[in-house]
Amino acid sequence: MSELVTSQLINKVLHISFHREDKKNALTSEMYDALSATLKSAKANDEVNVVLFKGSEGCFSAGNDIADFLKQPVLEEGSPVLKFLHELTNFDKPMVAAVSGPAVGIGTTLLLHCDLVYATDQTYFSLPFVDLGLCPEAGSSYLLTRQIGYVRAAELLLLAEPFDAAKAKELGIINDVVAVDKYYEVAQNKAEKLASKPAHALRVSRQLLRSNSGLVSKAIEREARSFSSLLTSDEAKAIFKKFLEK
Ligand SMILES: C/C=C/C(=O)SCCNC(=O)CCNC(=O)[C@H](O)C(C)(C)COP(=O)(O)OP(=O)(O)OC[C@H]1O[C@@H](n2cnc3c(N)ncnc32)[C@H](O)[C@@H]1OP(=O)(O)O
Numbered sequence: 001m002s003e004l005v006t007s008q009l010i011n012k013v014l015h016i017s018f019h020r021e022d023k024k025n026a027l028t029s030e031m032y033d034a035l036s037a038t039l040k041s042a043k044a045n046d047e048v049n050v051v052l053f054k055g056s057e058g059c060f061s062a063g064n065d066i067a068d069f070l071k072q073p074v075l076e077e078g079s080p081v082l083k084f085l086h087e088l089t090n091f092d093k094p095m096v097a098a099v100s101g102p103a104v105g106i107g108t109t110l111l112l113h114c115d116l117v118y119a120t121d122q123t124y125f126s127l128p129f130v131d132l133g134l135c136p137e138a139g140s141s142y143l144l145t146r147q148i149g150y151v152r153a154a155e156l157l158l159l160a161e162p163f164d165a166a167k168a169k170e171l172g173i174i175n176d177v178v179a180v181d182k183y184y185e186v187a188q189n190k191a192e193k194l195a196s197k198p199a200h201a202l203r204v205s206r207q208l209l210r211s212n213s214g215l216v217s218k219a220i221e222r223e224a225r226s227f228s229s230l231l232t233s234d235e236a237k238a239i240f241k242k243f244l245e246k
Pocket residue numbers: 022023024026027061062063064065066067074081102104105106107128129132137244
């Protein structure tokens with residue numbers, strides 16, 4: 001287990017936290033590997049009924065580490081991100097998220113794989129792929145269209161304007177906006193409520209709700225091919241360098 005991703009089992013809920021606070025919990029290969037290993041063992045562990053994702057120090061995640069975009073083929077076949085997305089898509093127990101502060105890029109698209117999401121009035125979401133010279137990932141081109149409809153999905157993914165939790169709730173991306181001192185408790189209570197239900201029925205019901213996982217996997221593969229080719233474009237590299245020089 002990486003120190004950058006920790007997990008703790010409480011009342012059949014596995015709390016998974018990001019801990020790279022100095023970089024706004026931007027996700028690195030090491031963190032994706034830790035997340036994959038955690039989900040894999042949670043899937044096999046009968047003591048885990050539900051997973052709860054959270055950030056730390058008022059930040060959910062600033063998305064993929066931008067320095068890594070210049071160093072490695074982030075979404076190539078067999079990469080840590082793709083392995084993590086595979087575990088996420090094939091995870092068959094409910095996932096809950098408690099989100100405050102920035103949730104950028106995969107910090108937002110990860111939430112589309114969750115079943116219950118609670119945010120705060122300090123949460124802001126952002127899908128900046130096009131502005132980075134990239135394209136949607138994590139199945140978001142499919143999941144978002146399905147979840148909120150084409151018109152609204154296109155607005156979020158193409159215009160790429162950040163949006164707050166009130167807008168996310170109105171769009172149907174999150175379940176509720178909760179006061180910042182209560183959101184984690186609310187998410188934990190909901191996760192424990194789920195975890196106390198008949199485990200097999202819960203798992204089967206979740207699988208039925210996510211019975212489109214084959215289409216999600218196809219979208220992830222399609223996106224990964226485009227993302228990988230855009231990642232090495234001069235346009236994208238100049239944007240990454242500008243961010244890192246800031
Ligand atoms: C396959 C997945 C794809 C994706 O996820 S694409 C999305 C990639 N992510 C982004 O484009 C977000 C980039 N980050 C930001 O825009 C901003 O940050 C925030 C809005 C999240 C927060 O802004 P603020 O509160 O002003 O913090 P700060 O001073 O920008 O960041 C603190 C330190 O964290 C580093 N950092 C933040 N995000 C990333 C990142 N995504 N990759 C690498 N480093 C990051 C900064 O550089 C800085 O570092 P230092 O203190 O050393 O200057």
